[in-house]
Amino acid sequence: MTAQRQERYGRSRQIALIVPVLAALTGLWAAGLIPAARATTTERVVAARFSGLAIYGFDPVAYFVQNRPVLGLPDFEAQEAGAVWRFHNEGNRASFVAHPEVYGPQFGGYDPVGLARGVTLAGNPRFFVVAGERLYLFGVEAHRNAFAADPGRYLSEARQRWPELEETLAQ
Known part of the structure; x- marks a missing residue:
């Protein structure tokens, strides 16, 4: 097997492992076991998007x-x-x-x-x-x-x- 095919195979295997984990987390969130994230800034004051600095x-x-x-x-x-x-x-x-x-x-x-x-x-x-x-x-x-x-x-x-x-x- 070539290095490119090995690399592609490794990636598809990683993706195959991530999908069930994401599905499980989504199910827990939908069931209310993981709380929704709450915004810590407001849009009512002009602020930097990532720092929250007014x-x-x-x-x-x-x-x-x-x-x-x-x-x-x-x-x-x-x-x-x-x-x-x-x-x-x-x-x-x-x-x-x-x-x-x-x-x-x-x-x-x-x-x-x-x-x-x-x-x-x-x-x-x-x-x-x-x-x-x-x-x-x-x-x-x-x-x-x-x-x-x-x-x-x-x-x-x-x-x-x-x-x-x-x-x-x-x-």
Whole structure:
């Protein structure tokens, strides 16, 4: 038998062993003996998919204090709204914990221009505006520029549509 045929034979044998194991596990899960996995993050706050870091690990307070996006550090974390938030220093962390409704991005970090159009577009932490003492993130630079020119136009529509759109996002 050639090396290729031996290799193929070995693989098919491995697959033949795995199939019954998977079938048994599926049966145990269906019978309720293995609990279903529960999500540990929420879609109601823009977060990195695999790490669960809110607004991709950027410090939400830094937008107010330094007027620029600053990556948070693992040493300064807090949990809020089903996500892990990172901060550049302990002072920023303490400010956020005391007032998450002030420092957290509005609409959970979703783009208010997209929301005004009926779409949940995740905001990019690098495209932001602080208006009316609130933080807004935008999916694209053009949305940020349009919003900055006329925030009231987009905010009234976004606020009106947000409750319905928020219901479509996983908790």
